[in-house]
Amino acid sequence: MCKTNDFSILDVDSRIKLLQVLEKGGLILFPTDTIWGIGCDATNVNAVEKVYELKQRPSSKPLIVLVDSITMLREYVSHLHPKIETLLEYHQRPLTVIYDKGVGIAPNAMAKDGSVGIRMVTDSFCKDIITNFGKPIIATSANVSEKPFPGNFGEITSDIIQGVDFVARIRQSEKNINEPSVIVRLDDNGELIFLRE
Numbered sequence: 001m002c003k004t005n006d007f008s009i010l011d012v013d014s015r016i017k018l019l020q021v022l023e024k025g026g027l028i029l030f031p032t033d034t035i036w037g038i039g040c041d042a043t044n045v046n047a048v049e050k051v052y053e054l055k056q057r058p059s060s061k062p063l064i065v066l067v068d069s070i071t072m073l074r075e076y077v078s079h080l081h082p083k084i085e086t087l088l089e090y091h092q093r094p095l096t097v098i099y100d101k102g103v104g105i106a107p108n109a110m111a112k113d114g115s116v117g118i119r120m121v122t123d124s125f126c127k128d129i130i131t132n133f134g135k136p137i138i139a140t141s142a143n144v145s146e147k148p149f150p151g152n153f154g155e156i157t158s159d160i161i162q163g164v165d166f167v168a169r170i171r172q173s174e175k176n177i178n179e180p181s182v183i184v185r186l187d188d189n190g191e192l193i194f195l196r197e
Contacts, residue, residue: 029164029166066118076136087184
């Protein structure tokens with residue numbers, strides 16, 4: 001479901017700072033179309049490494065990448081199956097798709113076999129960040145690895161907040177508990193497998 005809060009709700013200085021942090025390989029803390037996430041430039045190996053360090057997450061666990069459109073998605077995957085494209089057009093909940101081969105994504109954000117999880121966002125705030133940045137961004141839950149994910153901003157621990165370079169001042173007072181996305185992939189026969197519903 002598309003939220004009404006878009007990028008323009010931030011003041012001009014905050015918008016400039018957010019984009020500068022992404023450009024310089026820094027980390028942002030922001031509400032996604034699912035839960036609050038830690039984000040960075042998905043094409044920057046050093047930025048991605050900072051995410052792993054902050055989350056204390058093994059680098060063997062790949063990260064999720066956000067894109068703003070099917071057009072951007074096509075630039076970063078080797079093949080977009082028509083069945084997936086149709087699913088992206090009509091699926092109601094946030095949907096992360098595992099693609100067999102990522103293109104131009106930082107290698108440490110992908111699985112060892114080159115596959116990558118990418119979500120096309122419908123949330124206007126996330127979409128505007130990505131569109132203004134011009135590249136995909138990482139979005140991983142704003143928690144230390146193996147700890148519960150935060151359902152809202154109030155559940156994010158101080159070590160995560162202090163470990164990023166920019167915190168989005170939007171939706172921080174919301175108390176509703178959000179859930180991670182649905183995750184799917186195509187099997188070798190072109191059938192959809194739901195890895196997380």
